[in-house]
Amino acid sequence: MSDLAEPLARLIQEFRRLPGIGQKSAQRLAFHILRAKREDVERLSQAVLDVKDKLSLCVECNNIADAELCNYCRDESRDPKLICVVEEPPNILPVEMTRQFHGRYHVLHGAISPLRGIGPEQLRIKNLLTRLQRGPVEEVILATNPTVEGEATAVYLSRLLKPLGVRVTRIAMGIPVGSDLDFADEVTMTKSLENRREL
Numbered sequence: 319m320s321d322l323a324e325p326l327a328r329l330i331q332e333f334r335r336l337p338g339i340g341q342k343s344a345q346r347l348a349f350h351i352l353r354a355k356r357e358d359v360e361r362l363s364q365a366v367l368d369v370k371d372k373l374s375l376c377v378e379c380n381n382i383a384d385a386e387l388c389n390y391c392r393d394e395s396r397d398p399k400l401i402c403v404v405e406e407p408p409n410i411l412p413v414e415m416t417r418q419f420h421g422r423y424h425v426l427h428g429a430i431s432p433l434r435g436i437g438p439e440q441l442r443i444k445n446l447l448t449r450l451q452r453g454p455v456e457e458v459i460l461a462t463n464p465t466v467e468g469e470a471t472a473v474y475l476s477r478l479l480k481p482l483g484v485r486v487t488r489i490a491m492g493i494p495v496g497s498d499l500d501f502a503d504e505v506t507m508t509k510s511l512e513n514r515r516e517l
Contacts, residue, residue: 429467
């Protein structure tokens with residue numbers, strides 16, 4: 319039997335189901351909700367419901383959208399000749415934070431992972447090929463994660479896209495700015511040496 323009232327215990331249990339939320343964080347969140355004004359809690363619950371009810375995938379790039387097209391695909395100032403391919407919608411945010419990329423995106427919703435039963439057919443690759451056949455795309459930047467799965471996906475896409483006559487590039491990987499070489503593992507150091515450039 320729980321020491322807490324059932325609704326509070328249930329709320330803590332639901333918060334614990336969220337990624338990165340342990341018992342203590344779940345308790346803090348639940349007690350915060352308990353102390354909050356009813357209007358604040360209603361706004362929060364409505365925002366959660368709106369995420370489920372009012373969002374879908376962009377028909378062009380598979381990003382999260384509140385309309386048929388996402389904000390990036392609707393933005394006429396973005397270069398349609400340049401597409402950055404990412405694994406998941408949150409991967410767009412770090413690219414956008416650079417303020418250096420002004421093209422469009424394509425979200426695969428995963429990466430090739432035979433061990434987890436994910437092959438190319440489970441990814442959203444077909445509409446990428448449709449976009450390339452339909453439009454004036456000149457370059458596809460493969461910005462999949464620097465993992466075994468991300469690398470396998472990038473290699474697969476490169477082999478698939480190059481015969482279409484489009485330039486295929488891969489984001490550089492290596493030592494992060496501000497870090498120390500002592501902390502670099504051998505894979506990171508190898509990538510840094512492979513991606514070196516002339517000064």
